[in-house]
Amino acid sequence: MPKPRILIVDDEERFVTTLAKRLIERELEVVVGVYSGKEAIEEVRNNTYDVIILDVKMPGLDGVETLREMKKIDPGIEVIMLTGHASVDSAVEGMRLGAYEYLMKPCEIDELMEKINGAYELKTARDERIRQAEVRKMVDRRPG
Numbered sequence: 001m002p003k004p005r006i007l008i009v010d011d012e013e014r015f016v017t018t019l020a021k022r023l024i025e026r027e028l029e030v031v032v033g034v035y036s037g038k039e040a041i042e043e044v045r046n047n048t049y050d051v052i053i054l055d056v057k058m059p060g061l062d063g064v065e066t067l068r069e070m071k072k073i074d075p076g077i078e079v080i081m082l083t084g085h086a087s088v089d090s091a092v093e094g095m096r097l098g099a100y101e102y103l104m105k106p107c108e109i110d111e112l113m114e115k116i117n118g119a120y121e122l123k124t125a126r127d128e129r130i131r132q133a134e135v136r137k138m139v140d141r142r143p144g
Contacts, residue, residue, distance in 0.1 A: 004050035006119035008033040008075070009040040009066065010082070011058040015105075022109050028116065037061025037069075044070045051100075051119045053112075056083035064093050071098050071129050074128060078119035082107065085127060 006028055008016050016033035023030045025084040031049065034040050037058055043049070050069065056063035069080055079092045091102045100119040103112065 003027065003029040004116060005048060006030045007040065007043055007047075007049045008118065009035075009037070009052060009058075009063075010055040011035050012055075015055075018141075023113075023116075025092045026113055028113075037063070037066030038041070040066050041069045041073070042074070044073050044077065048074075050123050051116050052077060052079045053116075054079050054081050054099075056081050057085050062090075064090055064097065067094055067097050067099055076123060076130075078123045080112070080115050080119060102110070 006023060008019055008023075008030065010016050010019075010033070016035065020033050025067070031047070032043060034041070034043055038061055040052070040054065041061075042123075044052070054066060057096060061069070063081055063083070067081065067090040070077060070079065073085045077092075077097070078100045081099045081102045082088065082105050085100070094124055100122065101115045103115065
């Protein structure tokens, strides 16, 4: 099974570097880490990711606004929101906007891996259903 392409978004550079190393040790494909919502939106606009790990509290665009913009670009992307500052409002808003999960920092790497795997399975299953529907449409349109 292919590995999910992961983008880590957090304004704390050390957190990004450490998390990327820990995920790579578990044989995941961490493509890149960025340090702001604006950079994350640019990444999603220019590249394909399966799962995004997104910090909620960041200067400039916060995680909720970043999620909103990323979903406009790629509605099928799965986003796991992380925060060290629990807020029911941001959790509810994140889930309403289509976040896969909302976790507190620090979170156990095994719990995060479980959520990444679940998000990736959901995305690949949905992508496959979409692909099959498109194939059926093409077959139905064939003269014959």
